[in-house]
Amino acid sequence: MKKIIALVIFCSLVSVTSIFSQAENHLSIQYDMSFATGDMGSYISAGSFRGASAQYRYAVTDNILVGMDAAWNVFYEKKDYDSYTSGTQTLTGIQYRYQNQVPLLAAIDFVFMSEKKFHPYLGLGLGTMYSERSTQMGIWYVEENPWQFALKPEAGLMYNMATGSALKLGFKYYAGMGGDLGTQGYFTISLGFAFKF
Secondary structure (H helix, E strand, O other): OHHHHHHHHHHHHHHHHHHOOOOOEEEEEEEEEEEEEHHHHHHOOOOEOEEEEEEEEEEOOOOEEEEEEEEEEEEEEEEEEEEEEEOOEEEEEEEEEEEEEEEEEEEEEEEOOOOOOEEEEEEEEEEEEEEEEEEEEOOEEEEEOOEEEEEEEEEEEEEEOOOOEEEEEEEEEEEEEOOOOOOEEEEEEEEEEEEEO
16 A cells, blocks of 8 residues: 555656656645544544645746646544444444545645745646545454545745755645545645745
């Protein structure tokens, strides 16, 4: 599973990079901290500190960037010894809950004050999100893994450095809709570097 996700992310970035070979390409790599909301937050209330994202952007103008996003966030929570009911079955024991989220999105960013050292941006992404939810309890194991339509609004701040790179701080909300799990949503705080090439 991990190899497949890494291969998809790598191939997506390579294919997009080959399409746009001008000097105004941007690639950012970020560390993600995420917090589930709604149905997903009811399933796993603990925050995730195991996440990463990559964003490729092509500068259409100084203020409009288009490209692709790929991310991977892993959520985990250990539930106390208790009785848990699913449908018509009730099991008693310690429960381990895992959820992997892998969004793959087309994106557009609007950059403000691009000539300044500090400049804010707003972004929007549309695409798909793979969710892999597994619940383990003793010898029992239940897994669901739907693909969902995904939407991602984003706001952030970049700080340009003299070397053609920038520090990037982003606030994102991922919403996956459809499939067996219903709506899956989570907030992400991303911190990383962006590089021009």
